[in-house]
Amino acid sequence: MNWEKLPLGPLQTNCYVLANSKKNCIIVDPGEEGVRLTNHLQQRKLTPQAILLTHAHFDHIGAVDYIRNAYNIPVYLHNKEKNWLIDPTLNGSHLFMMGEIKIKEADHHFSSECEMTVGDFIFEVFETPGHSPGSVSFYFKDDGVVVSGDALFQGSIGRTDLPGGDHTQLMKSIHDKLLVLPEETQVLPGHGQPTTIGEEMDSNPFLNGF
Template identity: 40%
Template sequence: MSLKLHTVPVTPFAQNCSLLWCDVTLNAAIVDPGGDIERILAEVAARDLKVVKILLTHGHIDHAGATMPLARRLGVPVEGPQREESFWLDQLPNQGQMFGFPPAEAVTPDRWLEEGDTVTLGEETLEVLHCPGHTPGHVVFYSPAAGLLIAGDVLFQGSIGRTDFPRGNHQQLIDAIRGKLFVLPDETVVVPGHGPYTTIGDEKRHNPFVADARYR
């Protein structure tokens, strides 16, 4: 397995921006660059990585706020989320003002992603799962080979994403977690958008919002 991961906490919301790279080619993706561009690029340089794309799980400011200046600086495309997320990506300038973030630009990805799509990174392939509920176009990235899930704000250690934002949908979120994430192997490592890593098995057994008595 040659897929490697390092997370960089960014923005006042301590969002887990993920560096993913193929250890064979050193081709890398930056997932959810919400801000703190220099901090992210320092981690890239320390590992001598070649960033080839930016991946977005969803369009909230703490995940996507630095996308456009970073994409221009690196000369790389933006892939994801699913196209319903234009609702949030178009509002990034307003989100920045609302939450006191630096000015942010609206984002139009070079490639929208849909359920069943794949994203390549050197010799690695990530599967795309559309998991709406927190936001309408939220996607997650799953590597079966690495047993790794980049979950954005869908699933956290002991918690789930908020659904009280515009176009949030609690039932959609629960259905996505149980129907798409909880069918993954129990040992799958979950990298949430905030907070510590967890595993699918632990959340199936212990997460009070979605745990199933069958797994306890």
């Protein structure tokens, strides 16, 4: 599996396109710029099979309906944020005055941690709340990759001052679900540059002493 990072929208939220040798792909967090994302997929001759959402804050969901409608593919989200896609107050677009974002509900909802097969892709869903109640991370064990959303960043962690945020819960999520992965695991965060579990264990100041 190969992956590409596309920072999209005013907050430069990382959208990830994870593709296999058959040119099928899944899209994680299409936050904005649906036309640009579609053009990218066409240039790469990729066929999307699904949209996965690490959580439902506005900067991660803005292009969901554009891509869903363009390719007629399903959207996956944790059920704790089931209503966030249709509610600008919950997804934060109203709070941040970014223009109210309302999109259709997800087609499928995670209710617990599980291993999933979506199209050609097999991955594990980790519940990693703290940044938001329904935050999840997607772990592609065979490829040594975890998409962490806004839980863990290079040298930082997700903010917890938004509605539903909980710092203690986030630290527990990072410690119990992410730092237990092999140190060489690549971490693909929702913002900024990719990192590894080992790098964050060694140098992330927010994790020191936890």
